[in-house]
Amino acid sequence: MTHNQAKERIAALRLEVRHHDHLYYSKDRPEISDAEYDRLFRELVELETAYPDLLTSDSPTQRVGAPPIDELAKVPHEKPMLSLDSITDREDVQAFDTRMKRELETDHIVYTVEPKFDGLSVELVYDQGKFVRGSTRGDGRTGEEVTVNLRTIRALPLQLRHDSSPPAHLVVRGEVYMRLDEFQSLNRRMTERGEEAFANPRNAAAGSLRMLDSRVTASRPLTVTCYDIMAVSGPAPPSHWDELEALAGWSLPVPAHRRRCRSIEEVLAFHQSTDAMRESLPFEIDGIVVKVDRRDWQDQLGSKSRSPRWAIAYKFAPRKEITDIQDIVVSVGRTGTLTPLALLKPVEVGGVTISRATLHNADEVARKDVRVGDRVKVERAGDVIPAITERVPVPGEQRQDPFVMPDHCPVCGSAVAREGAYFYCTGQTVCVAQLKGAIEHFASKSALNIDGLGKKTVAQLVDRGLVRDLADLYRLTKEQLLTLEGFAERSATLLLASIERSKSVTLDRLLMGLGIRQVGQHIARVLAQRFGTLPQLMAATEAEFIQVHEIGPEISASLASFFREDRNRQVIARLVERGLSIAPPAQATSSSHALAGKTFVFTGGLSGYSRDEAKQLVEQHGGTVSSSVSKKTSYVVAGTDPGSKLDQAQKLGVTVLSEGEFTDLVKPA
Numbered sequence: 001m002t003h004n005q006a007k008e009r010i011a012a013l014r015l016e017v018r019h020h021d022h023l024y025y026s027k028d029r030p031e032i033s034d035a036e037y038d039r040l041f042r043e044l045v046e047l048e049t050a051y052p053d054l055l056t057s058d059s060p061t062q063r064v065g066a067p068p069i070d071e072l073a074k075v076p077h078e079k080p081m082l083s084l085d086s087i088t089d090r091e092d093v094q095a096f097d098t099r100m101k102r103e104l105e106t107d108h109i110v111y112t113v114e115p116k117f118d119g120l121s122v123e124l125v126y127d128q129g130k131f132v133r134g135s136t137r138g139d140g141r142t143g144e145e146v147t148v149n150l151r152t153i154r155a156l157p158l159q160l161r162h163d164s165s166p167p168a169h170l171v172v173r174g175e176v177y178m179r180l181d182e183f184q185s186l187n188r189r190m191t192e193r194g195e196e197a198f199a200n201p202r203n204a205a206a207g208s209l210r211m212l213d214s215r216v217t218a219s220r221p222l223t224v225t226c227y228d229i230m231a232v233s234g235p236a237p238p239s240h241w242d243e244l245e246a247l248a249g250w251s252l253p254v255p256a257h258r259r260r261c262r263s264i265e266e267v268l269a270f271h272q273s274t275d276a277m278r279e280s281l282p283f284e285i286d287g288i289v290v291k292v293d294r295r296d297w298q299d300q301l302g303s304k305s306r307s308p309r310w311a312i313a314y315k316f317a318p319r320k321e322i323t324d325i326q327d328i329v330v331s332v333g334r335t336g337t338l339t340p341l342a343l344l345k346p347v348e349v350g351g352v353t354i355s356r357a358t359l360h361n362a363d364e365v366a367r368k369d370v371r372v373g374d375r376v377k378v379e380r381a382g383d384v385i386p387a388i389t390e391r392v393p394v395p396g397e398q399r400q401d402p403f404v405m406p407d408h409c410p411v412c413g414s415a416v417a418r419e420g421a422y423f424y425c426t427g428q429t430v431c432v433a434q435l436k437g438a439i440e441h442f443a444s445k446s447a448l449n450i451d452g453l454g455k456k457t458v459a460q461l462v463d464r465g466l467v468r469d470l471a472d473l474y475r476l477t478k479e480q481l482l483t484l485e486g487f488a489e490r491s492a493t494l495l496l497a498s499i500e501r502s503k504s505v506t507l508d509r510l511l512m513g514l515g516i517r518q519v520g521q522h523i524a525r526v527l528a529q530r531f532g533t534l535p536q537l538m539a540a541t542e543a544e545f546i547q548v549h550e551i552g553p554e555i556s557a558s559l560a561s562f563f564r565e566d567r568n569r570q571v572i573a574r575l576v577e578r579g580l581s582i583a584p585p586a587q588a589t590s591s592s593h594a595l596a597g598k599t600f601v602f603t604g605g606l607s608g609y610s611r612d613e614a615k616q617l618v619e620q621h622g623g624t625v626s627s628s629v630s631k632k633t634s635y636v637v638a639g640t641d642p643g644s645k646l647d648q649a650q651k652l653g654v655t656v657l658s659e660g661e662f663t664d665l666v667k668p669a
């Protein structure tokens with residue numbers, strides 16, 4: 001292929017990929033299969049790799065994010081980004097209509113109505129059809145620049161359609177949000193990794209967009225819709241309806257569900273029918289937005305300081321109902337966390353029958369003081385998992401005893417331990433609820449590295465009772481594997497060979513694979529280096545663990561409680577019995593551990609990372625994170641509103657870092 005041919009092919013492929021992105025992400029109406037799309041996309045990537053001089057930033061392949069930055073830059077908006085007045089009552093909508101008619105001195109007003117998306121507002125700037133800048137709303141005048149992050153959103157065109165003659169300059173307002181199904185699977189992934197789940201799709205969208213590391217944003221399932229032209233070169237469309245049509249014509253995503261209403265009665269009907277379909281929409285909306293359609297009338301009506309006079313948010317009634325708690329049970333998650341769940345007398349909340357609601361954790365139960373038999377309010381406002389918001393006292397009621405967390409796991413009977421507000425089952429390898437997760441972790445690359453033991457296989461092995469603990473893996477026979485779905489002679493032989501290979505393992509990998517809380521790759525190495533052999537490690541006491549450099553009280557407690565548990569000791573004994581041979585640890589490669597030996601303590605809020613992310617970063621570089629400041633602490637990272645740990649650090653003369661300085665330390669050189 002000549003350079004010129006490559007250039008032409010690349011241009012054609014980009015048009016095609018953009019076209020299909022638009023159909024898929026904005027119109028929800030794909031015309032080709034995923035496989036066909038992948039072929040086009042791959043061909044484009046290959047050509048751009050072969051001809052790097054032809055790679056441009058507006059290529060649909062350039063959505064992967066960029067290295068992290070210190071902080072989000074502030075950018076002034078071209079025009080203030082206003083908010084909306086909101087109402088919930090029918091009478092208020094009628095009053096709005098009356099006001100508009102009086103101001104405009106007419107009886108005939110056309111309104112355009114569309115859903116009010118529950119996400120976060122962004123400003124998008126296109127120059128010569130190219131996406132050049134995007135920012136969050138901020139305080140309305142100045143926002144945070146999130147251009148690189150926005151570029152990772154596939155529904156957002158990096159280049160407006162050439163053939164639609166886009167304006168030279170265009171400023172669009174839209175809403176970034178997350179679909180409900182995507183939100184749920186993101187939360188599942190987060191909790192499986194031991195990270196804290198997002199409370200609702202809006203928080204998930206906001207948290208994901210305002211990342212300092214756009215590569216993380218790229219991994220989050222965000223989408224966007226556009227509903228306002230804030231500025232445009234050349235003539236502006238004469239009505240809001242035409243605005244939306246123009247945006248769609250330029251290939252920007254716009255609300256599909258919208259209507260032009262010729263009377264306020266039609267608006268009321270749209271509100272009602274939209275509320276009814278709310279449950280079946282794949283994303284959260286919290287009302288409708290009613291806008292005077294004609295642009296000249298919008299200009300005539302003008303704005304108040306914070307909101308336009310020509311539009312109003314007509315919200316849905318909060319989805320809250322009152323019911324009784326029949327029982328409080330405890331569910332055990334994949335990582336062993338115990339979550340109290342209220343079993344409710346079934347009640348319909350916003351069209352869905354609710355019979356259980358999460359109580360999050362023991363502190364929440366205590367704070368709300370809810371007990372079995374109590375009357376409570378249940379809400380589904382924005383949250384996918386219904387939550388109990390408050391207790392409704394009933395005069396003269398006889399209340400039962402306060403709820404207490406069980407001290408033994410309801411699934412496996414192992415002891416329950418506590419970490420802050422969270423309680424968890426110490427059973428780990430013997431708790432069925434955790435067994436699947438534990439086996440997957442045990443088999444993972446950085447642990448025992450067993451190839452061919454994927455999620456599906458693990459689930460089958462556990463569900464059929466073929467594997468009841470980690471040691472059972474080493475008893476599997478070919479006949480047993482052949483009974484599993486998706487297994488044939490060859491795959492069974494390969495898996496058995498891989499299991500056999502995993503029998504010679506280094507101590508650090510085994511420790512990592514056992515999935516002891518707080519013991520990741522780095523700590524496993526530290527422990528293996530210090531103790532050398534498994535029997536020596538198992539004989540150590542909590543006090544001895546604390547003596548080890550980098551091992552704090554939390555890790556020590558976690559280790560001690562793990563090895564104290566009889567069943568964990570038995571599993572380990574069986575692993576050895578079945579031929580696991582444990583070699584001394586591989587030599588630590590300290591050169592790649594920029595922060596080896598350094599202990600960090602965090603205080604206050606960080607804007608660019610969650611606490612878990614910050615901790616992971618430290619550990620990735622070989623450091624450790626502790627919860628309390630001592631003379632051994634290397635750095636205290638102070639975010640916004642730091643607590644007493646900052647005073648402690650200053651008293652002890654420990655180096656204090658800002659978030660920016662911390663980022664410098666953990667940023668890859």
Ligand code: IVH
Pocket residue numbers: 082083084086114115116117118119120121175227228289308311313
């Ligand atoms: S119009 C001047 N339309 O709701 C135009 N806003 O409560 C003002 N929102 O900050 C915005 N969906 O983030 C408009 N279809 C929609 C919307 C919408 C969601 C958000 C927007 C705004 C907030 C006001």
